[in-house]
Amino acid sequence: MDYTIKIGGEAGQGIQTIGDSLAKVFSRFGYYVFTHQEYESRIRGGHNFYQIRFSDSPVTASKSVIDILVCLDNESIKAHKKELTLYGAAIYDSKLTKESIDDNRFLNIPLLEMAERFGKNKIMANTVAIGAVLGMLNFPQEVFLNILQENLGKKGGEVVKLNKDSFVAGYEFAKKECLQCAFTITPSGKPKMLMGVNESIGIGAITSGCKFYSAYPMTPSTGIMLFLASKAEEFEIIVEQAEDEIAAINMAIGASFAGMRSMTGTSGGGFALMVEGLSLAAMTETPIVIALAQRPGPATGLPTKTEQADLLFAIHAGHGEFPRVIFAPGSPDQAFYLTNKAFDISQKYQIPAFILTDQYLSDSQWTIDEIDLTKYKHTQYRIRGEKLESIKDYKRHLFTENGISFFGIQGTSKRLIITDSDEHDEEGHITEDPDIRVKMVNKRLHKKWPLIKREMGLPYFYGDSDADIVIVGWGSTYGVIKDSIDILSRNKKIAMMHFSELYPLPDSEDYMNILKKAKKTIGVENNARGQFARLIKTETGFEFDSIINRYDGRPFYSDLLARSINDIIG
Amino acid sequence: MISLADYQGKMPAWCPGCGNYSILRAFKEALIELYIAPHEFTIVSGIGQAGKFPHYLRCNTFNGLHGRTLPVATGIRLANNKMLVIAVAGDGDCYGEGGNHLIHAIRRNIGVKLFVHNNQIYGLTKGQVSPTSMEGMFTKNQPFGVLSGQLNPVTLAVALDCSFVARGFAGDINHLKGIMKEAINHKGFALLDILQPCVTFNKVNTYDWYRQRVYPIEGEYNPEDRLSAFKKSLEWGDRIPIGVIYINRRQTFEERIPFLKDRPLIDHELFTDNWSESIKKALDEFF
Numbered sequence: 001m002d003y004t005i006k007i008g009g010e011a012g013q014g015i016q017t018i019g020d021s022l023a024k025v026f027s028r029f030g031y032y033v034f035t036h037q038e039y040e041s042r043i044r045g046g047h048n049f050y051q052i053r054f055s056d057s058p059v060t061a062s063k064s065v066i067d068i069l070v071c072l073d074n075e076s077i078k079a080h081k082k083e084l085t086l087y088g089a090a091i092y093d094s095k096l097t098k099e100s101i102d103d104n105r106f107l108n109i110p111l112l113e114m115a116e117r118f119g120k121n122k123i124m125a126n127t128v129a130i131g132a133v134l135g136m137l138n139f140p141q142e143v144f145l146n147i148l149q150e151n152l153g154k155k156g157g158e159v160v161k162l163n164k165d166s167f168v169a170g171y172e173f174a175k176k177e178c179l180q181c182a183f184t185i186t187p188s189g190k191p192k193m194l195m196g197v198n199e200s201i202g203i204g205a206i207t208s209g210c211k212f213y214s215a216y217p218m219t220p221s222t223g224i225m226l227f228l229a230s231k232a233e234e235f236e237i238i239v240e241q242a243e244d245e246i247a248a249i250n251m252a253i254g255a256s257f258a259g260m261r262s263m264t265g266t267s268g269g270g271f272a273l274m275v276e277g278l279s280l281a282a283m284t285e286t287p288i289v290i291a292l293a294q295r296p297g298p299a300t301g302l303p304t305k306t307e308q309a310d311l312l313f314a315i316h317a318g319h320g321e322f323p324r325v326i327f328a329p330g331s332p333d334q335a336f337y338l339t340n341k342a343f344d345i346s347q348k349y350q351i352p353a354f355i356l357t358d359q360y361l362s363d364s365q366w367t368i369d370e371i372d373l374t375k376y377k378h379t380q381y382r383i384r385g386e387k388l389e390s391i392k393d394y395k396r397h398l399f400t401e402n403g404i405s406f407f408g409i410q411g412t413s414k415r416l417i418i419t420d421s422d423e424h425d426e427e428g429h430i431t432e433d434p435d436i437r438v439k440m441v442n443k444r445l446h447k448k449w450p451l452i453k454r455e456m457g458l459p460y461f462y463g464d465s466d467a468d469i470v471i472v473g474w475g476s477t478y479g480v481i482k483d484s485i486d487i488l489s490r491n492k493k494i495a496m497m498h499f500s501e502l503y504p505l506p507d508s509e510d511y512m513n514i515l516k517k518a519k520k521t522i523g524v525e526n527n528a529r530g531q532f533a534r535l536i537k538t539e540t541g542f543e544f545d546s547i548i549n550r551y552d553g554r555p556f557y558s559d560l561l562a563r564s565i566n567d568i569i570g
Numbered sequence: 571m572i573s574l575a576d577y578q579g580k581m582p583a584w585c586p587g588c589g590n591y592s593i594l595r596a597f598k599e600a601l602i603e604l605y606i607a608p609h610e611f612t613i614v615s616g617i618g619q620a621g622k623f624p625h626y627l628r629c630n631t632f633n634g635l636h637g638r639t640l641p642v643a644t645g646i647r648l649a650n651n652k653m654l655v656i657a658v659a660g661d662g663d664c665y666g667e668g669g670n671h672l673i674h675a676i677r678r679n680i681g682v683k684l685f686v687h688n689n690q691i692y693g694l695t696k697g698q699v700s701p702t703s704m705e706g707m708f709t710k711n712q713p714f715g716v717l718s719g720q721l722n723p724v725t726l727a728v729a730l731d732c733s734f735v736a737r738g739f740a741g742d743i744n745h746l747k748g749i750m751k752e753a754i755n756h757k758g759f760a761l762l763d764i765l766q767p768c769v770t771f772n773k774v775n776t777y778d779w780y781r782q783r784v785y786p787i788e789g790e791y792n793p794e795d796r797l798s799a800f801k802k803s804l805e806w807g808d809r810i811p812i813g814v815i816y817i818n819r820r821q822t823f824e825e826r827i828p829f830l831k832d833r834p835l836i837d838h839e840l841f842t843d844n845w846s847e848s849i850k851k852a853l854d855e856f857f
């Protein structure tokens with residue numbers, strides 16, 4: 001069983017509510033779920049959609065074909081009718097679409113009318129639609145009704161009843177009238193978590209002891225700030241909307257200098273404003289974690305669409321030479337783990353660490369069985385109180401064997417913590433002395449760099465261990481490449497190599513040997529010029545045989561990607 | 571006892587006769603009179619001649635970027651609201667490059683004290699116009715004289731309902747020390763604009779120019795009355811008032827954050843025993 005549902009309509013029609021509710025129903029029932037969304041940069045109108053794939057075996061990406069289509073406007077019919085399979089079924093309300101469709105897969109259902117009759121409000125059309133979809137699937141009603149009770153129970157019996165009646169009306173109507181519907185629902189497993197990447201970065205940050213998040217809203221990173229704000233009181237985290245991204249990163253640096261684990265998040269344009277601050281964090285050796293959620297540029301670009309085109313920007317941003325690490329998770333559980341690693345490494349080496357995502361990943365949700373909390377690091381590297389006091393000749397930027405100096409927390413002892421954005425001496429005072437300068441660069445960069453490289457995890461290898469063809473991706477393409485490998489491995493010796501810890505590249509020959517041995521290597525990147533391929537070439541000299549690029553602002557779909565790979569390998 | 575020697579820092583690299591020396595002197599004396607030890611406060615400074623200030627003292631120091639003192643100071647103050655946090659900036663630093671942050675620090679009413687060394691010129695970069703340079707003044711990059719109007723930071727701050735607004739003069743150390751102490755003792759955001767003669771690059775606003783004009787605010791004046799503060803702030807020209815111009819005792823940003831009431835953020839324990847329990851609870855919401 002592997003079905004895809006797509007809900008299309010204008011912004012403001014409640015697509016998100018319908019999609020989120022259905023996704024929750026399936027994950028609660030124990031299915032594997034993958035959702036993704038495409039929307040426009042507007043609050044009302046336009047055309048948006050929400051796509052849900054669910055199955056009794058793991059799913060990690062969207063397909064381009066759909067089994068159930070919900071059309072809340074006419075555009076949805078025009079845009080997505082061709083994606084509907086022969087055995088698929090669609091619903092629409094001719095009051096909304098302003099026309100009837102002569103196609104036996106399309107069922108006209110009076111969503112608005114039923115909403116007013118059973119829910120006493122047009123707004124209940126969403127609940128009717130949820131009912132209709134579950135009716136089409138002949139899916140047990142209780143799962144949704146339980147969630148309804150949990151979410152709306154507090155609002156009282158009347159609200160629950162109106163929702164329930166609307167749901168049941170839609171359910172019964174579709175179950176009876178959808179003659180085309182012949183979907184089979186298989187038994188399910190244990191309830192699963194359903195999580196988006198912004199939420200998992202947020203919870204990863206909390207787990208890592210993040211106490212300070214300052215940011216300026218920018219799609220698609222805003223979800224991290226919203227999630228942390230929703231937990232601010234419970235976990236005692238300061239979440240501040242700064243006046244701009246320059247302030248956001250400088251505040252986070254201030255809080256980090258004073259002793260708190262701090263983080264900021266933004267997208268390309270906002271990160272461009274943060275760049276001087278990035279360099280400040282490096283010079284003052286103040287740890288900071290930056291979530292950079294990419295969207296297509298240049299400039300404002302396609303504000304709500306997806307792209308992986310800021311990798312080289314993140315690697316090279318900032319004047320001067322200094323170390324940094326870049327992680328690019330491919331799924332919510334990777335994001336959780338890597339957010340923790342970003343905090344740990346940035347604290348340990350006193351450097352900036354990035355978590356690179358993109359709109360596709362940020363607006364996707366995945367099911368996760370469990371998160372193993374014992375795997376996460378929470379070493380406290382900062383020193384304070386008596387321990388700090390006992391260092392008689394404390395110097396913030398002391399020259400050491402490994403380049404790392406004790407970082408005290410000011411105000412917890414009599415020791416002074418001094419630092420400067422100017423080049424400074426060991427104490428932290430401004431200097432222009434050439435010898436100190438060279439020693440400081442060596443400390444910050446040359447001594448730490450080899451140690452940092454050793455921290456980087458190897459790429460994830462999936463598929464035939466003796467593969468002829470290796471598909472290489474990074475970040476958000478993890479799920480979609482994995483899915484297309486499953487499609488292609490039926491008759492090919494093919495494998496995927498996915499990098500989520502990508503800068504500096506892991507210090508190992510093993511993965512390079514796999515690439516060198518393969519008959520064909522293909523890079524897959526959601527950008528125009530293969531930025532990761534360029535990184536590999538610069539760092540190792542190795543060149544992929546081909547690169548599949550997509551830069552129309554849309555993500556890859558696994559069936560289409562499998563076809564593109566097939567076209568190359570023949 | 572704390573004495574001047576406790577604050578002995580590096581040798582200043584300012585020009586002989588610079589107004590910054592008197593500001594440094596007034597500040598050290600204010601600290602001694604308030605019994606504030608070096609480890610009990612942090613100076614966040616920007617880039618410029620003023621930005622070098624903390625190196626010539628002994629204290630916790632974050633000498634950050636040009637224009638960005640206030641965000642860094644805000645972050646430090648939020649992480650540790652028991653720490654006295656002082657931002658030191660130049661007029662270019664704070665009213666030019668970092669102008670946006672000033673507006674928002676005032677709105678937040680974060681408990682940071684901002685001392686602006688206002689020499690009405692860019693000192694470190696050798697004499698370009700600043701937002702507070704007087705209209706018509708000639709500088710190397712102003713062949714037609716300064717074309718833009720002069721910013722009055724005191725009026726701006728009163729207009730924004732800043733919780734403490736004052737002006738000092740580097741030529742009157744005793745008076746300056748007094749308002750520095752008032753600023754430090756004020757719990758919300760405090761702006762102290764300090765008229766600082768630049769003996770090398772500002773040949774208009776000299777010691778004499780200021781001495782002929784400044785007068786201390788005395789007598790009946792009530793700084794808690796916003797309208798008269800506004801009126802007072804507009805005085806600039808033949809007579810320039812120095813002293814505390816406006817006070818507004820509204821709640822600070824930190825006071826509005828419930829979990830900072832008992833102890834500062836840096837004393838919140840990380841990774842306590844029930845920490846993983848609470849994380850598990852948060853994760854459960856995703857089922």
Ligand SMILES: Cc1ncc(C[n+]2csc(CCOP(=O)(O)OP(=O)(O)O)c2C)c(N)n1
Pocket residue numbers: 617618619620621636659660661662663664687689691692693694695700
């Ligand atoms: C982002 C940035 N822009 C420009 C500079 C160059 N710069 C250093 S100090 C300064 C102006 C100094 O004037 P002010 O802030 O009034 O300080 P002063 O030297 O007069 O005390 C400038 C433009 C810089 N360091 N950083």
Ligand SMILES: [Mg+2]
Pocket residue numbers: 618660661662687688689690691692693700
């Ligand atoms: Mg100046």
